[in-house]
Amino acid sequence: MTQQRYRALAEWPLMATALVFLAAYAWQVIGRIEGTGADWLEGAMWVTWCVFVLDYAANLWLAENRRQWFVRNLHELVIVALPFFRPLRLLRLVTLLSVLHRTVGETLRGRVVTYVAASAALLVFVGALAVLDVEQWAPDAKITTFGDALWWATATITTVGYGDMYPVTPIGRLVATALMMSGIAVLGVVTASIASWLVQRVEDTAETVAEAVEEPVRAEVAELVSEIALLRREIAELRERRPL
Amino acid sequence: MTQQRYRALAEWPLMATALVFLAAYAWQVIGRIEGTGADWLEGAMWVTWCVFVLDYAANLWLAENRRQWFVRNLHELVIVALPFFRPLRLLRLVTLLSVLHRTVGETLRGRVVTYVAASAALLVFVGALAVLDVEQWAPDAKITTFGDALWWATATITTVGYGDMYPVTPIGRLVATALMMSGIAVLGVVTASIASWLVQRVEDTAETVAEAVEEPVRAEVAELVSEIALLRREIAELRERRPL
Amino acid sequence: MTQQRYRALAEWPLMATALVFLAAYAWQVIGRIEGTGADWLEGAMWVTWCVFVLDYAANLWLAENRRQWFVRNLHELVIVALPFFRPLRLLRLVTLLSVLHRTVGETLRGRVVTYVAASAALLVFVGALAVLDVEQWAPDAKITTFGDALWWATATITTVGYGDMYPVTPIGRLVATALMMSGIAVLGVVTASIASWLVQRVEDTAETVAEAVEEPVRAEVAELVSEIALLRREIAELRERRPL
Amino acid sequence: MTQQRYRALAEWPLMATALVFLAAYAWQVIGRIEGTGADWLEGAMWVTWCVFVLDYAANLWLAENRRQWFVRNLHELVIVALPFFRPLRLLRLVTLLSVLHRTVGETLRGRVVTYVAASAALLVFVGALAVLDVEQWAPDAKITTFGDALWWATATITTVGYGDMYPVTPIGRLVATALMMSGIAVLGVVTASIASWLVQRVEDTAETVAEAVEEPVRAEVAELVSEIALLRREIAELRERRPL
Structure with missing residues (x-):
């Protein structure tokens, strides 16, 4: 099985796993769950972590050039290798974002607005969760509810x-x-999208302009071709008429 | 009657209705009107709501493909169907914005600056109204005057x-x-407008460049045409001169 | 004398007048001048106001199409007609900005960065003056020094x-x-300048590309021209050789 | 030795010197070093200052047109000439930024993102140092730790x-x-980078379009060439066949 095929197959299961992780994390943080409930949620998060480790291993195994893949995907190793540092775990949700990217990119090409809006919403949600997680137990915290x-x-x-409101702990900051x-980045992408649309329009116009400019040259070349055809016919006549 | 014709006819009445609604809402919120006065204003708002419901129904009825129009205009249904939730009512003013968009777009094409400025001013006014509406009765409110x-x-x-100043209620937020x-969005549109103007200039220049580059080719082709004409004349002379 | 010539002549005197006005205003506001000193400064400001009124009248008189000039320069009328409302007087300094614009535009075309930086600095200075003017006597003012x-x-x-710090009076706001x-606007212009520079580069490249693409066609057309010249020479030889 | 060669040689030593300076400054400010330790660090900073003065002198000496170089690099003179005003010393780190620029520009062309990120990080670090330096001893300071x-x-x-948090001293501001x-500036560069990438894509497309438009003309010109070749062959035959 090639890596590409594996990634296509693993896309939706990974997205589901990321959502399970997000739900468990959110439940624990927002509900201020402690005791047995917290243990269950913690367990669910560790299971999702295992899935991500397996995905990383599978990708590495199936990569055409393993060394190159390893170097180019160091960030994935960092995300997978650091599950003990709570808010960093949320970085796993980058998976969610990249799956979203692939999905939007393949089925709804051009709907950049949808993608940006969804990404921003996810970032706000995950950022709020992460900050609440570290801030809500801090002594002078301003941010104490979701x-x-x-x-x-x-x-x-x-x-x-x-x-x-503002974070007061180093991790919150x-x-x-x-x-x-x-x-x-969101602001940049919004501007780039509008620019891209404008640029598309210019491109279309440029094509029209180029064709309009070409038109007379093409017409004259066509005239030349017919002129020369006439010429050949006349010479042919000349040959036929002449006495041998 | 086609939908397009209806929309052209309904444009100005709808804009007037939206302005009546805005005036009634603003009066009630800013003047902190209560009692009989509030009832009258509330009545006026319900009348405008009826007009918007009728407009929605008329649009749906006259649409060429009703199903498609319904799906593509779900947001209009949401705005029309939720008149009980006060600040959401202001979303009806999106109508005002879209009418403004059509007006500016059709009669003053290019005056994007006017449109953006008017939109931003309307948004600030409506946003201020909506926040004042929900915040002014809140216990720890910072925003208490218009x-x-x-x-x-x-x-x-x-x-x-x-x-x-900042809102403290969920709806205000x-x-x-x-x-x-x-x-x-305003920032993006401002940037895009300037970019568009620049792009227009580049397009004009590109046309000039293309023509300049074409010029020598066209001249040589014209020379070719006259050369071949000479050639034909010479061959014709050759034929006439020759003894049959 | 045409309006254009008048404007060229009046440019530097107007700029000097605007600077005198700015200096007098700044002195009065920052130094919290009262009594006789304030009267003198006030007098200086009224003199500058007269100069601006004269400039407006001269422009209107010399305009080719007075009605059109009047409509297109309504903002200048507003600035000239409202000298009694203190912070609005600073709007006269728009003159300073437009003179700066003409100067930069004509002698140092391309130095947009200089222009934007100078404009922003002037705006900050004038804005600070205007706010200090109205805020420093307000009861709960936060902004009390320059x-x-x-x-x-x-x-x-x-x-x-x-x-x-933030203004608390309506005019300050x-x-x-x-x-x-x-x-x-500054952000938009900065972005547009960088975009313009990029666009310039693309334009240059497009020209090169167009020439590169044209090259082979031009070469073949040149070859055609020489081929046909050969042909004519051969036919000429044919004619000379043939027995009459 | 030419100036260019000197600059190539001096690049890495200067970068190292700037880093030594940054380390000494940071140590002194963050560690609130006083007494003998502070003297040592101050000494190290003066040594780095001497290096920068020597670099300035060498550049001026080796410049092709000394007067022109002097005028165009006045900012370097200001940075070198003002070592007594503590936070201004950090402006020397502009060197670090420009060396970084040259390095990134020459070896990793296109990695603008890396450059912007590194510049922003350096600016944040240096800005934090400079503000802490002047603020931490101020009476009402908000910013007291690194x-x-x-x-x-x-x-x-x-x-x-x-x-x-906000600075309260003039220099901090x-x-x-x-x-x-x-x-x-960072925001502008981010937007410009995305725009540049888009523009590159348009350029590629424009080239393809131009070639597609040229194709038929080129084909017809090629046909003309072969037609004329045929013509010449026929005329040649005509000459050979004719009785002399």
């Missing part, structure tokens, strides 16, 4: 930053930095 | 976000999210 | 908006709105 | 600006202004 966390994440990704950078 | 609401909406749509996203 | 005003204007035009919109 | 300074610098360069402007 509603607050969502509100803060929205104001951060749009670079509005009211400042009524790292999550905030990721959200800020995502916001700049 | 002046404050306008100031907050401006700082939000430009993504400045001072944080001297949803309105804020809409304003933030509008701000990003 | 240093604070500059800091606030910078954070506003870049849309950072810390919120440690209007000035803030103008600064925020300028910030978005 | 963690706080990094967090503040990040929120500033992304133009989020929560306002939980100057540093903040530089960071805000860098943020706008």
Whole structure:
């Protein structure tokens, strides 16, 4: 089985696994689950982790050039190898994003707006979860409910930053930095999409212009061809008429 | 009557209705009208709602492909079907924006700046109204006058976000999210407009360049045509001169 | 004298007048001048106002189509006609900006960066002055020194908006709105400049590509021309040789 | 030795010197080093300053047109001539950035993302250092630890600006202004990079279009060439056959 075929097969199961992970994480963080419930959710998260490790191993095994794949996908190794550091686990959801990317890219090409909106929504949701996870037990925390966390994440990704809420722990601030950078990327992609649409229009016009400019040359060349055909016929007549 | 013709006819009445609705809503919210006055204004708003329901029905009835129109205009159904949830009613004003879009698009093509400025102003006004509506009765509200609401909406749509004022209710925060996203869209459209103007200039230049490059080829082809004409004349002379 | 010639002559005197006005205004606001000193500065500002009124009248008089010029320059009328409303007076400095625009545009075409930087600096300075003017006497004012005003204007035009300082009076907030919109415009122009530079590069490449594509056609047409020249010579020989 | 050769040789030593300077400055500021330790670090910084002065002198000496180089590199003179004003010293690190630019530009052309990310990271780090340097001894300072300074610098360069931390000293605010402007530049470069990628795609398409349009003309010209070859052969036959 080639890597490409494996990836096609593994796409939807991986997406489902990522969603299970996200649900378990969200439940634990938002519900402030402790005790037996927390153990069950923790177990579910470890199962999803195993699936991601297996996926990584399968990809590495099936890669045409294993060394090259390993070097180019170091970030996947980091995500897989660091399950003990809670908020980093959410980086696994990059999988969700890339699956979304592939799906949108293949079936709805051009619907960049849908993709950007979905990505931004996922980023806000995951960012809010991650910040709530690390902030809600901090002593001077401003962000203590999921509603607050969502509100803060929205104001951060749009670079509005009211400042009524902000993370106070180092990890919360790292999550905030990721959200800020995502916001700049989202803005860039929105602008690029509009630009792309404009550029498409220009391209169409350029083609029309090129054809319009070519037209007279083509007409004259066609005239030349018929002129020369006439010439040949006249010479042929000349030959036939002449006395041998 | 076709849908297109209906839309052309309904354009201005719908815009007027939307303005009546906006005026009634604004009066009620800003003036903190209660009692009989509020009942009258509420009545006016219900009348405008009826007009929008009729417009939706007429559009659905006159659509060439009703199923397709229904699916593509689900957002209009949502706006029409939810008049009980106060701030959502303002979404009806999207009508105002789309009518503005058609008007500007048809009579003043190219005046994108006017359109963007008008849209942003309308969004700030409507956003300020909606936030004031839900915030002014909240216990810890920061936004309690229309002046404050306008100031907050401006700082939000430009993504400045001072944080001297911010919504504290869930619905107020949803309105804020809409304003933030509008701000990003406005920025994108401004950039795209400037880009479009630049692209237009490049297109003109490209045409000039293409013609300049074509020029020598066209000249040589013209020379060829005259050369061949000479050739034919000479061959004709050859034929005439020859003894039969 | 044509309007164009008048404008060329009036350019530098107008710029000097605007600078005098700015200096007098700044001195009065920053130095919190009162009494006789304030009267002198006020007098200087009225003199500059007279110069601007004369300039407006001269432009209107010399315009080729007075009606058209009047309609297209309504904003200049507003600026000239409203000298009693203090912060609005600063709008006269738009003159400064447009003179700067003409100067940069004519002598240093392409130095958009210089122009944008100078405009932004002027806007920050003027915005800080205007806000300080209206805010420094307000009861709950946050902005009470020129240093604070500059800091606030910078954070506003870049849309950072810390919120440690913000205007509390309606006019101060209007000035803030103008600064925020300028910030978005500056961002748009910066992006457009980079885009323009990229587009220039593409244009150059397109020209090269077009020439490269033309090359073989041109070569073959040239070959055709020489072929036909050979043909004519052969036919000529044919004619000379033949017995008459 | 030409200036170009000198610059190639001096590149890596200068980068190393800049790093030594950065390390000494960071150590002193973050560790709040005083007494003998501070003297040693101060000494190290003066040594790096001497290196930069020597580099400036060497560049001026080796420049082809010294006067022109002097005028075009006034900013380097300012950086070199002002070592007594602590935070300004960090401007020397512009060297680091320009060396990075040359390195990235020459070996990894196209990896703009890497360059922008590295520049932004360096700016955040240097900005945080500079602000901490001037703020940590201020009476009402909000920014008193390096963690706080990094967090503040990040929120500033992304133009989020929560306002939980902000500089209160004039020099700190100057540093903040530089960071805000860098943020706008970063946003512009990100957008330009995406635009550049799109433009590249359009260029490729335009080339294909131009070739497709040329194809028929080229084919007909080729046909003409062969037609005329036939013609010549026929005329040649005509000559051979004719009785002399």
